[in-house]
Amino acid sequence: MRKYQNISDKLIPILFILAILVVWELVVNLAIVARYILPAPTDIVDALIANGSDIIMHTGVTFFEGMTGLLVAVLLSLLMAIVMDQFPIVKKAIYPVLVISQTVPIIVIAPLLAMWFGFGIAPKIFVVVLVCFFPITVNLIEGLQSVDGELINLVRSMGASKGQIFAKIKFPSALPYFFSGLKIAATYSIMGAVIGEWLGGKAGLGVYMLRARHAFALDLVFASILVIVVLSIILFYGIAGIQRALMPWEKLKEEEE
Amino acid sequence: MNTYQNNCVLKVMGVTKEYNHKNIVEDIDIYLNQGEFVSVLGPSGCGKSTLFNVIAGLLKPEAGKVIVNGTEVTGKTGVVSYMYQKDLLLPWRNVIDNGILPLEIRGIPKKEAREKVKEMLAVFQLEEDGKKYPIQLSGGMKQRVSLLRTTMFSREIMLLDEPFGGLDAITRLKMQEYLLEILKKIKGSVLFITHDIDEAIFLSDRIYIINGSPAHIVEEIAVPVKHASPELMMTSPELRQLRSNILRQL
Numbered sequence: 001m002r003k004y005q006n007i008s009d010k011l012i013p014i015l016f017i018l019a020i021l022v023v024w025e026l027v028v029n030l031a032i033v034a035r036y037i038l039p040a041p042t043d044i045v046d047a048l049i050a051n052g053s054d055i056i057m058h059t060g061v062t063f064f065e066g067m068t069g070l071l072v073a074v075l076l077s078l079l080m081a082i083v084m085d086q087f088p089i090v091k092k093a094i095y096p097v098l099v100i101s102q103t104v105p106i107i108v109i110a111p112l113l114a115m116w117f118g119f120g121i122a123p124k125i126f127v128v129v130l131v132c133f134f135p136i137t138v139n140l141i142e143g144l145q146s147v148d149g150e151l152i153n154l155v156r157s158m159g160a161s162k163g164q165i166f167a168k169i170k171f172p173s174a175l176p177y178f179f180s181g182l183k184i185a186a187t188y189s190i191m192g193a194v195i196g197e198w199l200g201g202k203a204g205l206g207v208y209m210l211r212a213r214h215a216f217a218l219d220l221v222f223a224s225i226l227v228i229v230v231l232s233i234i235l236f237y238g239i240a241g242i243q244r245a246l247m248p249w250e251k252l253k254e255e256e257e
Numbered sequence: 258m259n260t261y262q263n264n265c266v267l268k269v270m271g272v273t274k275e276y277n278h279k280n281i282v283e284d285i286d287i288y289l290n291q292g293e294f295v296s297v298l299g300p301s302g303c304g305k306s307t308l309f310n311v312i313a314g315l316l317k318p319e320a321g322k323v324i325v326n327g328t329e330v331t332g333k334t335g336v337v338s339y340m341y342q343k344d345l346l347l348p349w350r351n352v353i354d355n356g357i358l359p360l361e362i363r364g365i366p367k368k369e370a371r372e373k374v375k376e377m378l379a380v381f382q383l384e385e386d387g388k389k390y391p392i393q394l395s396g397g398m399k400q401r402v403s404l405l406r407t408t409m410f411s412r413e414i415m416l417l418d419e420p421f422g423g424l425d426a427i428t429r430l431k432m433q434e435y436l437l438e439i440l441k442k443i444k445g446s447v448l449f450i451t452h453d454i455d456e457a458i459f460l461s462d463r464i465y466i467i468n469g470s471p472a473h474i475v476e477e478i479a480v481p482v483k484h485a486s487p488e489l490m491m492t493s494p495e496l497r498q499l500r501s502n503i504l505r506q507l
Contacts, residue, residue, distance in 0.1 A: 150343060
């Protein structure tokens with residue numbers, strides 16, 4: 001029974017997406033919507049193949065910005081979460097600022113970054129760091145603070161130092177939280193890079209989409225969107241895979257349930 | 258009844274601990290001899306765990322001393338081992354690696370620590386389970402691992418804070434017998450918190466009854482019949498007398 005359940009769990013969303021694509025294809029091919037307003041899925045794939053080398057080049061730039069930004073965000077988040085966890089006064093001071101910073105629309109910040117840092121790669125990475133930093137930090141902090149107080153007391157009674165408590169208890173406990181944040185951040189990272197590029201630059205999927213739009217090449221705009229979606233999904237599942245490999249006990253939990 | 262009179266390993270002298278300017282426990286005197294099993298019996302929430310936290314060095318008492326083997330250790334951690342009602346096993350570590358935690362904290366290399374724990378698995382009837390993760394174990398098995406970890410820290414003085422409180426009645430009876438069996442093999446001294454009268458009578462050599470607000474020692478009782486079977490517990494007039502005597506104090 002379980003097996004059938006699993007198969008249908010996976011099959012239903014796939015069938016639904018296929019159905020949407022079929023309807024979309026029909027709507028365009030039956031000329032209900034004009035092709036220059038909405039290209040059919042097959043047009044998008046054709047455009048993707050025809051412009052493959054261009055798109056690969058721009059994707060590479062966007063991917064590099066996204067990954068660099070994500071890495072910087074992870075390092076900053078680790079540092080920030082550790083400091084906030086060890087010194088409650090720092091958390092009290094910074095946490096509200098973090099939340100406020102998230103309410104400022106990134107689309108408004110990005111042009112300012114271009115003014116401050118020019119049109120090179122730096123402001124794009126900066127945007128990625130801005131959007132990725134928050135979900136990782138907030139999740140990590142929550143993970144570090146949700147460790148059972150009795151567990152901490154237990155290892156304290158064994159004479160553990162603060163550093164040992166952090167390394168052996170708190171950090172491993174917070175890992176699932178960290179990965180939840182990281183999965184969200186990873187999907188944001190590509191989007192962040194594209195937003196950065198959209199507001200001016202020399203290369204990247206954002207720049208490419210902007211050019212395609214100006215040329216009314218909607219099939220290329222959609223092709224770029226497709227690449228962004230696929231890239232984000234790969235990142236999401238890639239990180240989920242790393243998580244499973246690092247935390248085999250989490251998998252056991254699912255099997256138990 | 259006290260053949261070990263001179264082998265006192267733990268002495269609690271006049272301990273008072275307050276919280277928010279109100280005494281939780283007051284003027285507690287307790288001693289524990291080498292190889293002895295002593296229970297602290299009292300109603301839930303009366304301050305038994307606070308007392309244990311003081312003995313473990315996690316809390317500093319307002320007055321009084323904790324003495325281990327003739328040395329004062331008041332407010333010092335890392336001297337006695339402590340086991341809670343919750344198993345508090347680390348879900349990311351298998352049974353062996355959970356067992357080595359106290360050794361690791363003491364700075365013993367992992368490999369050496371693992372060997373030490375492996376030697377003990379058979380004693381704890383966990384030979385088959387060394388590689389299992391806590392999620393794969395039942396409640397009773399988790400407490401076995403937790404007990405193993407506790408003894409890896411120290412067997413000399415073990416504080417057990419209602420270790421079987423979270424288990425169902427049947428598992429609990431089994432675990433009580435299991436505990437006695439283990440203690441016979443490793444020869445530890447135990448200070449045991451419980452609010453279960455039968456559990457205290459079954460396991461203990463002596464019982465301290467703690468009650469009141471602030472909590473203080475109401476009475477110290479020597480158990481006349483050690484490890485009485487459930488039938489004996491019901492039929493022996495001596496034990497029935499003891500039970501009603503204890504009940505009156507609570």
